[in-house]
Amino acid sequence: MPTVGVDALTDGDFLLDVREDDEWQAGHAAGALHIPMSDFVARYGELTEAAPQDGKVNVICRSGGRSAQVTMYLAQQGIDAVNVDGGMQAWEASGRPVVDDKGQPGTVV
Structure with a gap:
């Protein structure tokens, strides 16, 4: 399973939240x-x-389980997909910004 750490992602990377x-x-x-x-x-x-x-699809969920399943599905479809290790929990823990559906500061549940 191809994975990527939150710290390796840049602002320009495509992120799919499942x-x-x-x-x-x-x-x-x-x-x-x-x-x-x-x-x-x-x-x-x-x-x-x-x-x-021509880019990667970085797939993220809460902790990495659901995104791993979607990453495997995408790979089977021939898409260059990677699972974001640790998911949104790791995203938030690393200090990356989290917003709610109104664009205000959010939290990972």
Whole structure:
């Protein structure tokens, strides 16, 4: 399973958040694309429209379990995807900004 640490990500890297709506609304990385894992196959087209054609898709969830499953699925589809090690918990712990669905400071639940 290809993984990447939060510290290796830059502001320009594409981030796909696969947590559920309530988790997203409480706090997420600004600029991330949100497609919950429970809706992922049905909404896959949203990813193919938004993802960079020649870049990696960095997949994130709360701690890394759900994003690992989505990363494996994407790899099977031929997409260059990596799992963000430690998920949003590691993101928040590293001091990276977390915003709620109104753009205000958020929290990871």
